[in-house]
Amino acid sequence: MKIYFAASIRGGGIDPETCRELLNHLRGYGRVFTEHICDEAADLDGDWGPDWDIYERDIRWLESADVVVAEVSLPSLGVGYEIGKAEEWGKPILCLYCTNSPRKLSAMINGNENLTVKKYGDLSEALVLIDDFLKHSPP
């Protein structure tokens, strides 16, 4: 299974430890395209290449993914954009929102019945939600 994992980087930056735990768990199901995401979230000032290269790489990965798993506890233009594109392309999308988030989840995500939106309290709950979702996703 090819998985596109999306999380806030420049929009606030997912906690690197949470990011790595989610990423490692997803790896148990197949190839995760966006393995660099935890490093970028931990080092916003690093040299990650020109934005058009990042865009071209990520959009190709998104196109070829079987499923999308998005951490949506923090606001993010990139994650929202990727969810919108992936929905148009008919991909199954799991959105994970931590109930401890300081931000209320966008109505465009929370009110959208085309997405699977699940809320978790601690990380172990998030991992179970991933299991439930990926066990029922093709291929």
Next chain:
Amino acid sequence: MKIYFAASIRGGGIDPETCRELLNHLRGYGRVFTEHICDEAADLDGDWGPDWDIYERDIRWLESADVVVAEVSLPSLGVGYEIGKAEEWGKPILCLYCTNSPRKLSAMINGNENLTVKKYGDLSEALVLIDDFLKHSPP
């Protein structure tokens, strides 16, 4: 001209005064669907209805818009989502980013050649960028 104006609400909340100035300027070009946006950004705890109603209303407006103008200085899942959908639907999209923003703009926006991304220092520059864009947009 039917204009969909998108800005961060729950993701951080665009400054209400900036929001109103942009909105008033856009009104000079036609109907702006999302007139409520400044009120919502100013009152995040207000009762704006269930999320699925907000989603259904906004997605219908987005579908019927001729152009999209998005303020992207703050991170926002909703704004990112709307840009992704509108791009898929072939709509002209202007993204306005304030150079005073505390956040670096997402590579999925800044590196995307399908969007018109423009940077402004003060509000008067943003209004000129809107004029330049809308004068060349159909209908």
